[in-house]
Amino acid sequence: MKKYVLLAFAVLPATALLAQSTAKKKPVAATKKPAAAPAASAPVLKNAADSFSYAIGLSIASFYKAQGISNINNTLVLKALSDSKVDKALLNEQQVNNCIVSYMQKANSEKASPNKKAGQEFLAENKKKPGVVSLPSGLQYQVVKEGTGPKPGIEDQVKVHYHGTLIDGTVFDSSVERGQPITLGLKNVIPGWTEALQLMPVGSKWKLFIPSDLAYGDNPAGPSIKAGSTLIFDVELIEIVKE
Numbered sequence: 289m290k291k292y293v294l295l296a297f298a299v300l301p302a303t304a305l306l307a308q309s310t311a312k313k314k315p316v317a318a319t320k321k322p323a324a325a326p327a328a329s330a331p332v333l334k335n336a337a338d339s340f341s342y343a344i345g346l347s348i349a350s351f352y353k354a355q356g357i358s359n360i361n362n363t364l365v366l367k368a369l370s371d372s373k374v375d376k377a378l379l380n381e382q383q384v385n386n387c388i389v390s391y392m393q394k395a396n397s398e399k400a401s402p403n404k405k406a407g408q409e410f411l412a413e414n415k416k417k418p419g420v421v422s423l424p425s426g427l428q429y430q431v432v433k434e435g436t437g438p439k440p441g442i443e444d445q446v447k448v449h450y451h452g453t454l455i456d457g458t459v460f461d462s463s464v465e466r467g468q469p470i471t472l473g474l475k476n477v478i479p480g481w482t483e484a485l486q487l488m489p490v491g492s493k494w495k496l497f498i499p500s501d502l503a504y505g506d507n508p509a510g511p512s513i514k515a516g517s518t519l520i521f522d523v524e525l526i527e528i529v530k531e
Contacts, residue, residue, distance in 0.1 A: 357395060404500050407518025410455045414497055427480050428497035435491025435525065440474060445529040446485060447471045451522040460512035464522075471529050478503050480519070488525045496521040 333339045352360060371377045379387065415422040422428045440446050449469045451462040463470050474482050480498030488494055498519045500506070506515045513519070 355392060355395075357392065401506065401514075401516035403514050403518075404506070404516030407455060407500055407516065410518055411497060411499055420497070423483070425479075425483060425502060426499040427483055427502055429484055429487075430495040430497075431492070432495055432522070433491070433493040435489040435493075437490025437525075438528065439487065439489055440485055440525075440528050442474050442482070442486065445471055445473050445531070447526040447529055448485075449524040449526060453520045454512065455518050455520065458512055460510065460519075469524075469526055478519075481521075481523075484523070485525065488523070490525055490527055493522070493524045496523055 333342055348365075352358075368377065411426070411428060414420055415428055417430075419430050420428055421430070447469050448471075449463050451459070451464045453459050459465070474485055477485075478498065480496060480502035483502070484494065484496050496519075498521065500516045500518055503509075503517065503519045504513060504515075508515050
C-alpha cells in the first residue's frame, strides 16, 4: 500500500546565496554543508472519514495479498479512484470484471502445484479423445455402458462400484478390488461425483475424469492423493437405495 508523505524541501545553503557576489574571490578551504531535509511525516487520521478511507485501502490490499497478488500499480489504483469520481473511467463494468477474472486466473495458474499443472495438461489432451464429454464445470466423462434406469437426485442414496486411480495409473481406492460395492449419498461425495451421478441412469458404467477443483482441491487426501491431483474413476451405478 502506498504511503503518503509531505513534500520535504532542502534548506538552501547560505554560501549559494553569495555565489555571485563572491565569484571573483578566492574559494574558501571548506564550505558549509547543506542543512538536512526535514523528516517526512506520515499522514494523520484526523477524523472518521480519514479512517474510513484508510481502512478501504487496507481492505483492498489485504484481499489481494491473500490471493498472492502483489504487483499492483498503486499510481493507477489512485487514478481509477479519481477517474471514477468524475465519471471518466477508462474501463466499463464488464471490462473491469473481465480484467480482474482473467488476471487472477492466469496468476493462479502460474502458481499452481506441479500435480495441478500435470492434471490440467492431461485433461486438455483427454477431452480431444473420441467419446469423451467435457462439461462446463471441467468434469469429463466417457460412457462405457449406458443404463436404462432412473437418474438419482441430489437427495438420494446410491449403491455403486468404483475403481479410482491417479493420472499415472496409481490405484488409490477400489471397491471393485475389495469385492464389495458401497452405498453413499450424493451430498456426501466430492463435487465431481455429485455432478456425474445425477447424469447417470441406473445400470450405467462411466469413466470419470475429475479435475482437482472438483475433487480435493489443493489438499492431500490419504497417502496417495497429493494436493492438486486430478482423479480418474470407473463408476458403475447399481441402484438408487430406497430408505
